[in-house]
Amino acid sequence: MYLFTAVREDQYYMAGKMIAVSVVHGGPGPHFRSEDLVHYLAGQASFKATVASVTDEDIGKVLQEIENATSVDVLRECVMKHSTLLQRAGCLRHVSTVEEKKDIVSDYLRWYIIDRNSSVLHRFKDGLSALHFLEAPQQQPTLLSPVLCHIExxxxxxxxxxxxxxxxxxxxxxxxxxxxxxxxxxxxxxxxxxxxxxxxxxxxxxxxx
Incomplete structure (x- = not known):
């Protein structure tokens, strides 16, 4: 989540650095990040987020509505109905097949989780680089998931x-x-x-x- 106060005080960098120092010295990891975000931090290209990853209830309903479209006409109606939301994320497009709903939802999820927060994620990643913490996960990405990923x-x-x-x-x-x-x-x-x-x-x- 982007918070202006946290950006101004460089708290995202400090949070990353605190996590790195804790884990390197045998302490616990935060276990609060999504798997897709952790993969991004580790330099992996994979992205498999679902609508369930969206914490905003209203946005989740919109994406679910698009995902549930059963025809091109229904999909076009959904896209036009929510054009402002989709345009903000750069996902507004003319659709010609109902299968394109998957691309729209996937593109929006990537923007919602990663792209819109790219500046703070960059600082968070800089903090995680303290004590060379990120070097090992970037070579072996699976090492980072148990430390940062949310586990119920x-x-x-x-x-x-x-x-x-x-x-x-x-x-x-x-x-x-x-x-x-x-x-x-x-x-x-x-x-x-x-x-x-x-x-x-x-x-x-x-x-x-």
Whole structure:
């Protein structure tokens, strides 16, 4: 997402540099980028984005409408109806076959994900180049995906339990006994809640990041 304040303060470069420094020193990656964007950063030409990649609900509906066109006439009507949106992305064209809907959607997706953000992506990529972080992924592109790509992993009781580290009292004391029982109750509670909406309610999240 393009944010003028972030551009002015060069935050995209700093974000890339922070990620590079973290990963090079054995820290975690952000796991928030789309696979197509990661491939672009790694210098790969492949682009397989789908309408589901669009976070803007209104734009997603427009692309879905174009994608669902069943005839040339319907497609032309969709193109004219949304001509302003398509023209902004350089995707407005005269269509002669219904199959051209795939090219229109694909071209728009590339503009939406990459082209319209090219300036900030360039700075983000400059930041990722810190400590030669990008050199290896550009030679072996598959190395970058596990670090930057968004990966959905269902939130489990064990994930939540590992977020906390008990600060126990001295071993053998009465307080230590009570604290150990409390930790056991907490683990049992999390296990009982696993898979239930209460875990989502307590964390406001149904996936790990």
């Amino acid at each position: 992993k269902k939130l489990t009781a064990l994930d939540l339990e590992r977020l906390f580290k008990p600060d126990f009292s001295s071993s053998g004391s009465n307080r230590r006994l009570l604290e150990s029982q409390t930790v056991e109750f907490w683990a049992d509670y999390l296990l009982d809640c696993e898979g239930l909406s209460i875990l989502i309610f307590r964390t406001t999240c149904d996936k790990t990041l």
